[in-house]
Amino acid sequence: MRDFSYFRASSVDEARNAVLQAGGALLAGGTTLLDLAKCGVAEPATVVDITHLSGLGEINVDASSAVIGALARMGDVADHTQIRAAFPAVAESLSLAASAQLRNMATIGGNLLQRTRCPYFRDPATFPACNKRNPGSGCPAIGGVTRNHAVLGTSDACIATYPGDLAVALVAFDAFVDLGSRKVSVDDFFLLPGDTPDRETVLGRGEMIVGIGIPASAAARNSTYLKVRDRQSYEFAAASAAVGVELEADGKTVRDIRVALGGVATKPWRARAVEQALIGKALDVETVERASGLAMEGAVSHGGNRYKIELAPRVVARAILKMAQNVGGLA
Amino acid sequence: MTRTIHLSLDINGRRHELDVEPRVTLLDALREELALTGTKKGCDQGQCGACTCHVDGKRVLSCLTLAAQVEGRQITTIEGIAAENGDLHPVQAAFIENDAFQCGYCTPGQIMSAVACIREGHAGSDEEIREYMSGNLCRCGAYNSIVAAVREAAEAVR
Numbered sequence: 001m002r003d004f005s006y007f008r009a010s011s012v013d014e015a016r017n018a019v020l021q022a023g024g025a026l027l028a029g030g031t032t033l034l035d036l037a038k039c040g041v042a043e044p045a046t047v048v049d050i051t052h053l054s055g056l057g058e059i060n061v062d063a064s065s066a067v068i069g070a071l072a073r074m075g076d077v078a079d080h081t082q083i084r085a086a087f088p089a090v091a092e093s094l095s096l097a098a099s100a101q102l103r104n105m106a107t108i109g110g111n112l113l114q115r116t117r118c119p120y121f122r123d124p125a126t127f128p129a130c131n132k133r134n135p136g137s138g139c140p141a142i143g144g145v146t147r148n149h150a151v152l153g154t155s156d157a158c159i160a161t162y163p164g165d166l167a168v169a170l171v172a173f174d175a176f177v178d179l180g181s182r183k184v185s186v187d188d189f190f191l192l193p194g195d196t197p198d199r200e201t202v203l204g205r206g207e208m209i210v211g212i213g214i215p216a217s218a219a220a221r222n223s224t225y226l227k228v229r230d231r232q233s234y235e236f237a238a239a240s241a242a243v244g245v246e247l248e249a250d251g252k253t254v255r256d257i258r259v260a261l262g263g264v265a266t267k268p269w270r271a272r273a274v275e276q277a278l279i280g281k282a283l284d285v286e287t288v289e290r291a292s293g294l295a296m297e298g299a300v301s302h303g304g305n306r307y308k309i310e311l312a313p314r315v316v317a318r319a320i321l322k323m324a325q326n327v328g329g330l331a
Numbered sequence: 332m333t334r335t336i337h338l339s340l341d342i343n344g345r346r347h348e349l350d351v352e353p354r355v356t357l358l359d360a361l362r363e364e365l366a367l368t369g370t371k372k373g374c375d376q377g378q379c380g381a382c383t384c385h386v387d388g389k390r391v392l393s394c395l396t397l398a399a400q401v402e403g404r405q406i407t408t409i410e411g412i413a414a415e416n417g418d419l420h421p422v423q424a425a426f427i428e429n430d431a432f433q434c435g436y437c438t439p440g441q442i443m444s445a446v447a448c449i450r451e452g453h454a455g456s457d458e459e460i461r462e463y464m465s466g467n468l469c470r471c472g473a474y475n476s477i478v479a480a481v482r483e484a485a486e487a488v489r
Contacts (some may be wrong), residue, residue, distance in 0.1 A: 003352050006397070006399045027397070027400065037354075047353065075389075097466055100463050101388060101392045102395075102463075105396070209469050232465075
């Protein structure tokens with residue numbers, strides 16, 4: 001890890017100004033920044049510690065929404081009684097992520113900004129080329145070992161998977177990122193790689209996430225996060241789904257349904273085609289399985305990740321059927 | 332660029348003064364500057380849990396924590412959990428009783444993690460212990476005995 005200077009910010013403005021200096025990087029939980037600094041991917045000249053700022057770690061839930069400060073820890077949000085009741089998919093996406101130690105460290109703002117686990121991206125010594133690290137240098141993952149790479153939202157420049165779980169749950173329930181001077185929907189916050197995979201979010205220079213907001217809804221209240229992976233705990237998703245279901249008063253027709261996927265796409269992936277196919281329908285196994293297949297519209301295999309195209313719709317279907325059963329709406 | 336910074340750290344109830352480069356992690360500060368070598372360096376990348384310590388009572392990975400970041404916080408390491416008179420912490424005793432290690436390298440991290448796991452109320456069943464201890468790897472594969480030790484210590488504490 002290259003040396004850097006250390007600056008402890010005492011206000012959001014001070015942090016923003018400090019990070020505007022050449023090579024400044026915000027330090028919250030540190031679980032991404034210090035990891036990437038050790039890999040040689042991040043080389044900050046100044047580390048701006050924001051963990052001593054007060055007032056950014058609060059979790060407030062009322063009948064209309066949840067508002068969570070950027071510095072709230074993953075573990076505290078996962079265990080929060082009201083979050084668990086009103087947004088179970090959000091709580092589960094956090095408790096199924098990382099380890100207890102990392103959840104005590106990592107913050108909500110930092111969690112959104114975690115970088116891909118693409119092994120080529122993470123190993124600049126062995127693989128100098130990487131369009132995410134060095135725009136225009138090429139992508140060694142394409143044609144390489146692609147078991148964990150994305151099948152949705154990829155480009156000729158980058159096929160790296162967005163690794164997070166929380167953002168998948170957030171995108172399903174129309175959450176937004178609060179940047180202080182503006183609010184951006186989570187869906188719009190993350191960018192597709194296209195020709196500029198080095199640009200992962202709309203975050204501008206000197207901008208900082210100060211919190212997130214999640215609108216309450218019946219679908220969010222009846223929701224789940226299903227994560228399938230190579231081992232049962234402490235592992236990134238091979239494929240995951242955040243699903244929420246609200247039925248009409250008849251107890252069987254779908255009024256509102258939310259579906260988002262993780263582990264298979266270059267950004268948190270809202271599967272609106274699946275939702276549209278199920279609104280107004282009764283949920284039986286065949287209908288749900290057929291609709292879930294729409295989640296893979298446009299999917300591209302790179303060889304090793306071909307299994308995800310078969311796996312992801314099954315994960316989606318399982319999650320929808322579980323939520324249908326949960327409200328007694330499984331035909 | 333700042334070459335060294337002065338830090339005052341509260342570790343196991345004692346104040347330690349040190350001058351370190353800003354990039355020095357809590358793990359390296361403990362081991363290299365303060366000779367508190369009970370905390371182990373395994374992967375040094377947040378993947379193995381061998382470096383687990385407590386900051387303000389919560390278990391964290393000291394390899395991904397800057398020493399500078401924890402100034403003003405209460406740090407507890409494996410050296411700080413036994414009683415003043417030398418009596419072992421119930422989790423330490425349970426690890427010995429259940430032979431919950433082979434080589435022992437992951438053990439301080441396992442114990443620090445287990446102490447917090449029990450305190451959090453996440454040691455209610457073997458399944459829950461396995462889930463909430465998943466951040467601590469044991470390459471010798473002593474997992475069954477580790478689960479037994481955590482279960483026994485949780486019952487003793489309760």
